[in-house]
Amino acid sequence: MELKPCVNIRQEWDIVGARQLGREKAKELGFGTVDQARIATAISELARNIYLYAGTGKVYFETIDHLDKKGLKIVAVDEGPGIRDLSQVMQDGYSTSGGLGAGLPGVKRLMDTFEINSEWGEGTEITAVKWVR
Amino acid sequence: MRIPILKLHNYLLISIQIDLDDQSAIQFQEDLLNKIHKSGATGVVIDLTSVDIIDSFIAKVLGDVVTMSDLMGAKVVLTGIQPAVAMTLIELGIHMQDVQTALDLEQGLIKLRQELEG
Numbered sequence: 231m232e233l234k235p236c237v238n239i240r241q242e243w244d245i246v247g248a249r250q251l252g253r254e255k256a257k258e259l260g261f262g263t264v265d266q267a268r269i270a271t272a273i274s275e276l277a278r279n280i281y282l283y284a285g286t287g288k289v290y291f292e293t294i295d296h297l298d299k300k301g302l303k304i305v306a307v308d309e310g311p312g313i314r315d316l317s318q319v320m321q322d323g324y325s326t327s328g329g330l331g332a333g334l335p336g337v338k339r340l341m342d343t344f345e346i347n348s349e350w351g352e353g354t355e356i357t358a359v360k361w362v363r
Numbered sequence: 364m365r366i367p368i369l370k371l372h373n374y375l376l377i378s379i380q381i382d383l384d385d386q387s388a389i390q391f392q393e394d395l396l397n398k399i400h401k402s403g404a405t406g407v408v409i410d411l412t413s414v415d416i417i418d419s420f421i422a423k424v425l426g427d428v429v430t431m432s433d434l435m436g437a438k439v440v441l442t443g444i445q446p447a448v449a450m451t452l453i454e455l456g457i458h459m460q461d462v463q464t465a466l467d468l469e470q471g472l473i474k475l476r477q478e479l480e481g
Contacts, residue, residue, distance in 0.1 A: 246384045249416060267416055267447035271455065274418035278385075322456050332419040336455035 236290045239280045239308075248277040248289045255291050256302055260362050268340040269302060269360050275333040276306035276356055282327055284310020284353065294359065301342070301361040309353040316346060366391045368398045374475065375402065375437075376468070378410040388424040395428055399437045406475035407432055410468050412443030422457045429462050438478055440464065442471035 235255070237248040252273040256266045273289060280287035287308030294301040313319050320338070325331035334356075338344040341358040348354040364387045369376045375398055381387065395407065409425070411417070417425070429439045440463045444452075452459070463478075465471040 242385050246382055249418075250382065253416075263415075264447040264450055267445075267451045268454065270416045271418050271451045274416065274420075275455075278418070278420060330419045330423050330457060332422075332456045336419060336457075339454045339456070340451065 234290045234292050236288050237277070239277050239287050239289060242281060245274055245277040245281060249274040252289075252291060252302075252304065255293065256360075259293060259300055259302055261302070261360070262363075265360060265363075269304070272337045272340045272358060272360075273304055275337050276304065276358075279333055279354075280306060280308045280310070284308035287353075299361055301359050303357065303359045304341075306356045307353070308355075312350045312352050312354055313346075313348040314350050316348060320346075365394065368395060370398075370402050370404065373404055373479075374406045374408065374472065375399065375404045376408050376410070378413065378468075380413040382416070383414070383421050385420055385424075388421055392424055392428045392431070396431055396435065399432055399435050405437055405479055407437055407439040408442055408468060408471040408475065409439060410442045410471070411448070412445070412467070414448065415445060417444075417448050417452055419455055419457060422452060422455075422459065426459055426462060438463065438475060440471040440474050442466065442468050 237251055249270040253266050253270040256269045277289055290305040292303040294303055318324055319334050322335045323331040337358060341360050343359040345357045364381055366379055432439045442465045465474045
């Protein structure tokens with residue numbers, strides 16, 4: 231099996247590194263400029279959440295190449311404190327860090343599929359896919 | 364990385380041409396406010412033509428710097444926001460309603476002159 235490309239999020243600059251790699255992958259797959267911006271922005275939000283709330287974590291990229299459709303899957307994983315109330319973090323404007331509270335609900339709107347798994351005290355895993363149209 | 368801030372008469376001109384990381388964005392916020400203070404500029408144009416991503420953090424820093432400059436007495440216009448960036452911002456849920464914008468640097472300067480000279 232091919233090793234999935236991954237960016238370690240350890241410092242603030244890694245957020246930029248992750249979204250640049252994501253944009254490159256998106257371009258290779260044939261996404262248009264607007265979708266490239268959507269994907270890069272979504273990665274930026276996910277990577278920042280890792281940096282802000284968990285300290286460290288990883289963002290994986292996986293190319294999906296089926297016969298009938300192609301896409302990019304992004305998986306953001308951390309072993310941070312986890313999310314206590316999932317419904318709360320999916321509300322627009324909710325933030326515990328003084329941000330705009332646009333992050334997760336925004337990522338959901340920018341991507342085609344969005345899945346979040348989080349165990350309080352165990353960490354968080356977010357998977358999001360964008361399909362090439 | 365420091366973003367250069369140019370002075371032209373009463374105006375300050377900034378063209379952001381790097382992929383903004385959080386630290387550079389915050390540094391820019393501070394540099395711009397100091398420059399307004401030192402130069403007595405009444406208008407600022409921040410050109411975003413070369414910026415191909417604005418996430419929620421950068422949007423917050425930009426929105427804040429507009430409000431902060433306004434508090435100091437300088438009007439800010441953001442110019443050159445790319446179509447993809449505008450679409451992404453709205454989908455993120457960020458509307459930046461109190462922020463003046465213009466299509467490009469030239470239109471931005473015209474807008475500032477209209478606002479400042481009535």
